[in-house]
Amino acid sequence: xxxxxxxxxxxxxxxxxxxxxxxxxxxxxxxxxxxxxxxxxxxxxxxxxxxxxxxxxxxxxxxxxxxxxxxxxxxxxxxxxxxxxxxxxxxxxxxxxxxxxxxxxxxxxxxxxxxxxxxxxxxxxxxxxxxxxxxxxxxxxxxxxxxxxxxxxxxxxxxxxxxxxxxxxxxxxxxxxxxxxxxxxxxxxxxxxxxxxxxxxxxxxxxxxxxxxxxxxxxxxxxxxxxxxxxxxxxxxxxxxxxxxxxxxxxxxxxxxxxxxxxxxxxxxxxxxxxxxxxxxxxxxxxxxxxxxxxxxxxxxxxxxxxxxxxxxxxxxxxxxxxxxxxxxxxxxxxxxxxxxxxxxxxxxxxxxxxxxxxxxxxxxxxxxxxxxxxxxxxxxxxxxxxxxxxxxxxxxxxxxxxxxxxxxxxxxxxxxxxxxxxxxxxxxxxxxxxxxxxxxxxxxxxxxxxxxxxxxxxxxxxxxxxxxxxxxxxxxxxxxxxxxxxxxxxxxxxxxxxxxxxxxxxxx
Numbered sequence: 001x002x003x004x005x006x007x008x009x010x011x012x013x014x015x016x017x018x019x020x021x022x023x024x025x026x027x028x029x030x031x032x033x034x035x036x037x038x039x040x041x042x043x044x045x046x047x048x049x050x051x052x053x054x055x056x057x058x059x060x061x062x063x064x065x066x067x068x069x070x071x072x073x074x075x076x077x078x079x080x081x082x083x084x085x086x087x088x089x090x091x092x093x094x095x096x097x098x099x100x101x102x103x104x105x106x107x108x109x110x111x112x113x114x115x116x117x118x119x120x121x122x123x124x125x126x127x128x129x130x131x132x133x134x135x136x137x138x139x140x141x142x143x144x145x146x147x148x149x150x151x152x153x154x155x156x157x158x159x160x161x162x163x164x165x166x167x168x169x170x171x172x173x174x175x176x177x178x179x180x181x182x183x184x185x186x187x188x189x190x191x192x193x194x195x196x197x198x199x200x201x202x203x204x205x206x207x208x209x210x211x212x213x214x215x216x217x218x219x220x221x222x223x224x225x226x227x228x229x230x231x232x233x234x235x236x237x238x239x240x241x242x243x244x245x246x247x248x249x250x251x252x253x254x255x256x257x258x259x260x261x262x263x264x265x266x267x268x269x270x271x272x273x274x275x276x277x278x279x280x281x282x283x284x285x286x287x288x289x290x291x292x293x294x295x296x297x298x299x300x301x302x303x304x305x306x307x308x309x310x311x312x313x314x315x316x317x318x319x320x321x322x323x324x325x326x327x328x329x330x331x332x333x334x335x336x337x338x339x340x341x342x343x344x345x346x347x348x349x350x351x352x353x354x355x356x357x358x359x360x361x362x363x364x365x366x367x368x369x370x371x372x373x374x375x376x377x378x379x380x381x382x383x384x385x386x387x388x389x390x391x392x393x394x395x396x397x398x399x400x401x402x403x404x405x406x407x408x409x410x411x412x413x414x415x416x417x418x419x420x421x422x423x424x425x426x427x428x429x430x431x432x433x434x435x436x437x438x439x440x441x442x443x444x445x446x447x448x449x450x451x452x453x454x455x456x457x458x459x460x461x462x463x464x465x466x467x468x469x470x471x472x473x474x475x476x477x478x479x480x481x482x483x484x485x486x487x488x489x490x491x492x493x494x495x496x497x498x499x500x501x502x503x504x505x506x507x508x509x
Contacts (some may be wrong), residue, residue, distance in 0.1 A: 002054060009132075010204065011307070018252075030196065033368045036202065040088070041307070051120075056463075059255065059256035059258055059259045060249050060253060060254070060255055060256075060259055061253065061254040061358055061360075062253050062358065062359040062360070062380075063125070063156070063251055063254060063294075063357065063358055064251060064252065064273075064294055064355060064356050064357060064358055064359055064362050064379040064380050065253045065281075065292070065293060065294020065295050065296065065355070065357050065379070066116070066118075066125060066127070066251075066252035066292065066293070066294065067116045067252060067288070067291070068125050068249065068290060068292065068293060069111070069113065069114075069127050069128070069129070069130045069143075069249065069291040070143055070156055070157045070158075070289070070290065071111045071130060071132055071140050071157060071159075071289050071453075072130045072132060072245075072246060072247065072249050073159065073246075073322070074157070074159075074289075074290075074291075075285075075286055075289055075290060075291060075318065076221065076222065076224045076318050076320070077224070077286045077317055077318035078176035078178055078194070078316070078317060078318050078319070079173075079175055079176055079198075079317070079485060080173075080224070080225045080226060080227045080232060081227060081286065081287060081289075082153070082227050082373065083153050083154035083155050083156060083227060083289060084117055084153070084154050084287065084288045084289065085146075085150060085151050085152070085154075086117040086124070086151060086152045086153070086154070087122065087145045087150070087151065088151070088152070089151075089152050089198050090124060090145035090147060090152040090507050091115055091124060091260055091261075093113075093114060093115065093415060094126065094255075094260060094265055094266065094267055095113070095265065095266040095267070095408075095411070096112050096113050096128070096129050096266070096267050096268075096269070096411060096416045097266055097267065097268045097404070097408065097417075098110040098129070098131075098399065098404055098407045098408070099131075099250075099269060099270060099383050100398060100399050100404070101383050101384070101387040101396040101397070101398065101399065101408075102131060102377075102397055102399045102403075103131050103133070103247060103248055103314065103376060103394050103395065103396055103397075104394075104395040104396065104397055105133055106456070107133055107134050107136075107455060108131055108132065108133050108134070108136055108247065109131075109132055109410075109453050110129060110130075110131060110132050110309075110407045110410065110411075111129055111132050111140060111414070111453055112129040112131075112410075112411045112414050112415075113126055113127050113128045113129040113130075113250075113269075114126075114127055114142070114143065114144075114145075116252070116290070116291055117129070117152075117154065117288070118254075118509060119252070119304070123254075123257075125253065125254045125255075126252060126253045126254070126255060126267070127252050128250035128251060128252055128253060128267075128269040129250065129269060130248060130249055130250060130397050131247045131249055132246065132247040132250040132453075133241050133245060133246055133247050134453065134454070134455035134456070135239070135240040135241065135421075135455060135467075136163055136238075136455055136456075136466065136467045137161065137162050137163075137165070137238065137241070137455060138159040138160065138161065138454075138455050139159070139160050139161070139162045139451040139452060139453060139454040139455065139468075140157060140159060140160075140451055140453040140454075141157055141158050141159075141237060141417075141421065141448070142157045142414055142417060142418040142421065143155055143156045143157035143418070143449075144419070144421060144422045146229065146422055146425075153229075153286075154289065155227070155228050155229065155421075155422070155425065156226055156227070156289045156371050158226045158233065158235050159221075159235065159238065160235065160451075161236065161238075161241075161373050162303065162455055162457075164443050164448055165447065165448055165449055166446065166447055167233055167277050167446060167447075167448045168199075168202065168231075168233070168444060168445045169228060169230040169231025169232065169233065169294055169425075169444040169446070170199050170231050170232045170233075170234060170444070171231065171232070171483075173197040173204055173225055173232060173234055174197055174204055174482030174483065174485065175483050175484065175485040176195075176196075176197070176316075176488060177195070177206060177480060177483065178194045178195045178196075178316075179316075180194075180209070181209070181211070183211075185211050185217065186211055188215075188331060189213055189214055190211040190212060190213060190214060191211070191212060191213075191214040191220075191324060191328045192209060192210075192211055192212075192324075193209055193210055193212050193220065193222055193237075193471070193473075194209045194222050194319050195207055195208040195209040196222065196223045197223065197482075198223075198234075198476050199234065200476060204482065205476035205478045205480070206476060206477050206480035207473055207474060207475070207476040207477070207478065208474050208477060208480075210471070210473060212471035213471065214325075214328045215239065215330055215468050216325070216328070217242065218237075218239040218240070218241070218242070218467055218468060219239065219240045219241065219242055219243075219321045219322065219325050220237065220239055220240075220321060221235075221237060221238055221239070221240055221322070222237045222319055222320055222321075222324075223235065223236050223237045224318075224319075228425045229425045229426060230424075230425040230426075230427070230444065231444055237470055237473075238467075238470075239323070239467035239468060239470070240397070241321065242325070242501060243275045243278045244275050244393060246275075248272055248383070248394065249272065249273040250269035250272060250273065251269070251271040251272070251359060251380050252367045253267070253269070255267075265297035270382055270383050270384065271307050271354075271359055271380050271381075271382060272380060272381055272382070272383050272386060273293065273379060273380055273382070274378055274379055274380060274381065277293040277294065277355075277379055278293070278322055279326065280343070281293055281294050281295065281296075281355055281379070282308070282309040282322070283296045283301070283306045283307060283308055283309065284304050284307045284309060284312045284318070284320060285306050285307070286305065286307075286317055286318060287305045287306075288305070291309075291329070292306065293379070294342060294352040294357065294379060295355050295356075295357050297344070297347045297348045297354050297458055298348065300346075308321050308344050309322060310323055310337060310340040310341065310344070313327075314431075348509070352372055355377050355378070355379045356377065356379065359380055362377070362378070362379060362380060365377060366378065383396070410452050410453075413452035414452055414453065417450060417451055417452060419447045420449040421449045424446060424447075424449065465501050471492070
């Protein structure tokens with residue numbers, strides 16, 4: 001029996017929704033000032049024993065490490081890759097019910113989960129859905145698995161402009177020439193925004209990076225490309241919320257093949273991930289297109305393409321918006337980056353200093369005589385407990401049954417939009433790979449599938465919740481010549497893999 005989730009198989013009844021409490025269990029919340037996130041978040045530890053749970057069957061494991069839902073945070077790589085290829089066909093998406101508690105806010109939406117490939121297990125795990133404060137002026141285009149034969153390939157989702165009705169599939173952009181700042185910052189209030197190749201006049205031209213006014217209360221996602229089987233999609237730059245204001249991230253779950261194959265199976269996520277992991281146990285894995293949180297310490301993970309969040313920017317592979325924001329906020333702390341590196345090195349060398357990998361293990365480690373004041377061990381908590389607490393920065397409202405039913409219908413709409421995108425991008429494309437074949441952008445411009453997850457229009461520029469105006473970027477420089485792209489996984493001179501890359505086949509399926 002595994003704690004931390006709720007499930008229902010209609011053919012077998014009943015579902016236990018009474019959260020049985022261990023009468024000897026005493027839960028309390030310690031206020032944690034997360035300096036790296038700039039907010040106060042309350043998280044609890046069980047001191048007097050594991051808490052009672054709605055019983056669920058063997059074959060279900062709630063994880064306190066794993067991939068971050070792409071709609072909550074997506075990686076930005078300078079040289080986008082084709083999606084990861086899994087060794088077996090992806091299962092059908094399960095029916096996922098939204099939790100009964102919803103974060104307060106007028107622009108909060110439920111975005112269902114999806115299957116993710118876990119190469120360590122050699123199997124799929126479920127990336128649970130999220131409550132998301134929708135980034136102003138954006139719509140969510142869901143990722144999907146496309147299956148061919150015995151393999152499935154992932155195509156990532158992305159936040160498109162909410163007003164966009166069409167999408168252009170472009171040729172592969174040249175290898176980045178981004179090298180960081182080449183002039184001093186105009187003032188301490190400026191931050192560096194990276195350059196990008198942009199499509200104009202039927203060719204790519206380099207738009208250089210530049211200094212822009214920093215926005216401490218917003219996270220900038222720079223322009224970047226997302227791979228799709230039909231071509232590369234350009235996502236323009238936009239502002240998003242900081243992690244602590246972004247919504248609620250739920251724990252991924254492993255279901256064995258017997259559980260997920262049962263007819264009528266549905267899942268209700270209940271275990272919430274502490275946003276402090278974005279300042280302590282955060283990794284990027286560009287070859288898999290996801291952020292990862294939790295215990296990915298150890299040399300084997302570096303070999304398999306995991307980069308600590310504080311080192312990714314120095315790899316030259318991409319841009320981490322969270323690190324960029326926190327680096328600027330802590331610009332006057334000369335020890336900040338060194339402390340991150342020291343903490344990572346300590347956990348790398350000491351297994352006992354790493355967080356638990358499962359919800360059950362976390363309960364065991366923070367119960368009875370194993371209690372600790374080190375909040376870095378507390379990766380997750382139950383949403384029921386957070387909703388009852390007056391200390392947490394997030395305020396929850398009970399979700400009316402009618403709204404829950406509507407959100408359940410939205411899950412079906414998300415699935416339909418995902419399938420529409422998959423079919424659209426699997427169709428024979430125009431010759432986008434040949435930049436000399438006329439205006440390839442217009443040849444490969446198609447109607448964007450209608451998204452059921454669309455942010456409300458941005459407020460007026462002087463509104464409290466309106467994002468700042470994006471800085472004016474430099475004009476593209478047509479004189480910059482593209483360089484041949486270096487294949488991912490190409491070894492360094494000593495034969496070791498390039499940091500952050502993993503050799504693998506990337507066929508379009």
